[in-house]
Amino acid sequence: MEINILIGGAAGQGMDTVMNLLGKALVREGYGLIYTKDYMSRVRGGHNFSRLRIASGTPWTTIEAIDILVALNEETYKTHKDNLLPTGRVIYDPGLFLLPDHEKRAVPVELEKLAKEAGGAIMANTVAVGALLVLIGLPPVAVEKLLHEVFSSKKGVAEQNIKALKKGYEAAAEYCSACFVLPPKERQSKRLFIEGNQVLGMAALASGCRFLSAYPMTPATGILNYLAAKSKSYPVVVEQAEDEIAAINMALGASYAGVRALTVTSGGGFSLMVEGLSLAGMTETPLVVVVAMRPGPATGLPTRSEQGDLSFVLHAGHGEFPRAVLSATSHEDAFYRLNKAFELADRFQIPVIFLSDQNFADTHRSVEPFDFSRLGYNRHLVGEKDIQKPYRRYLLTEDGISPRMIPGVAEGEVVLVDSDEHDEKGHIIEDAATRVRMVNKRMNKLTALAEEMDEPDLYGDPHPQKLLVGWGSNYGVLREAVNNLAALGVKVALLHFSDLWPLPQKRLLELAGRVKQLYCVENNATGQLAALIRRETGLAIDRLILKYDGRPFMPHEIVGEVEKNA
């Protein structure tokens, strides 16, 4: 039992407002949902849409089939009418455009006219929310409280919106009241309605991140916005850098001087940061970089999604140095895993890259509240009492990790870091023996780092014949594909990577020997995880299921590909 809603219109028509109101109201009522965005790189016009799926057990992905289509313009109707189920309904404004006579699914609601009656055309979206409520059988009161909260600072605005909401509700009720049945509520009703970027911003702040320097770039900007909003009331400084080169170098300076620091960007910006990443490697300065992927090369498709930068972040930066690369399966996982990124960066004194993508960054989901006590804040810093004098920042140790002191804590002792090859004290050297010792020291960290990598998550048939391998934000859609395939009698499981580098191999190698077919499912054109697996393990993936049109997978696309190869 589920309801799938799609709302579409031109950029600037306020689809987000509708989804945010309805989504939050539903989550408060105890329903499980996911809400994804598909938008163009423009501020006005074009065709943007959002999908909302309400289902029991909290859906993991949105699907193509539509129960309720809210068409704020004619293009939306034309683009999506074929995916609107025969039993579906389309809400539209007959004052703006008319549907063909044979369209029996029509729910005409004069959005603009009713909004004007309530106090202003700007509230047309609120009218639409009202219409949606009646179709799914939810009383207006569910949204009224929310409107009071949203407009608490603007006198009378909440009341006007409530009026608009009720007008939409009443108008649509004439055509269809509760014709879609909501799924059973989740048992836990105190869920959060939260977007991927908000999860990452909150995780950074709760990990003790004190400094974020970044240059705005879709789809990472939401993290910048989140932390900037918090910087008024929490001890975090957010600086918009003049470019990404400045962003990463500022973050390194802040980290060197003692705080947890973060920078966020997408592929193009990360390209500019690459020399700085190498500097983090050489100076052994902890740093977390969130790379929210979008399709490249160059400017690519700025507002769309891809997993095209795995190979890039694995190899980015001249020279050889240790790094970790993490991604996340879900909103829940991302919260704890970004904290892990900070923990690893501090413990190993390395750069850690967290791979997100538009598909994760812009997606809202209803999730259980997070457990903040599970987050770590272990800085691995030493003070005056712990050090041998004179202090040597790059003291040679067995595991390659030198006791790290920050400047200003020990009288007479200084902390020198250098991008040139250096000796234990950080001074420039050119002799061969020291060079080799320092390379070995840095690379030695990989041994212990590899032990910290989580094995991929296994989901589905315990004795699969087919194994789908995936990573990052594709987890939800792959789960659903596995469920759908299992329903068709296919013995299939999903092996899904969150931690990517150093590549955890144990579970993959164990399973690979027991299955008949290995698939790698990735949002890129070349199968970058498959290539990494082959390079690291020698294991050849039998089939690649790839999608690189800038849109995330839909479950039926994966099911179709697997069935084709049955």
Add this chain to the structure above:
Amino acid sequence: MLSEKDYLVGDTAWCPGCGNFAIREALAGALAELKIEPHRLLICSGIGQAAKIPHYIKANGFNGLHGRALPPALGAKVANKELTVIVESGDGDSYGEGGNHFIHNIRRNPNIAHLIHNNQIYGLTKGQASPTSDPGMVTGVQTGGVVTPALNPLALALVLGAGFVARCFSGEQEHLKATIKAAIDFPGYALVDILQPCISFNKVNTYGWYKKRVYFPEVSDREDWDAALKLAREWGEQIPLGIIYFKPRPTFEDALQVLEGEPLAFRNFKPQELSALQDEFR
């Protein structure tokens, strides 16, 4: 108490006779007189001969990437506002590769002293033109002579709103020391462009060339921006030295209320304390 020579450490890799030595001594003298303890001092630099300075002065040092001395300095200042932060690098590093950071940090106005060893040539890469090379200078790359007009760092800084703009000459060491002291004490971004000969590669702008031209103008009102701009544009037969503009304005740090109190780097933290962050999503 530390003396000038206590700050002088390491084996320098500079050519004998290089202007860098005088600048280093002037800096050490300034630090001693200001009684800045090495562990509370941070010198950030990029790459180049001048950028080796963190290895030759007893201080915390962040010897980073070419052109990128200012960004880590800003980040470090945010993390620990109690550090005295000096950025010291050459003309290629600060005005060429790092030009964008030069522009935007003047706008930000962090409390950082920026000392630029300006020898009008690239030394480490062996003699190519720098942004401040005068037209006509022939090098192995600019074989027909430099054709691009030289960048004027003082005028640029003034136009961008810098509150402290000074020019020095490595051959006027006492004046240099006094100016560095004033720059460190200045609340905000302070630019000290230090002319120095490169004895190996710059055969035009020699010690004698500078010595003949530099002079100390009378500056009656250091807050007179128009007069400062006029001095900044004076170059050729006569080159004025000194603090040509001095007018504090609110700093980058002043605007960050969160920096009040203990430095960010030393504040304690427990993630559990922030669990109320998720309430807005309910």
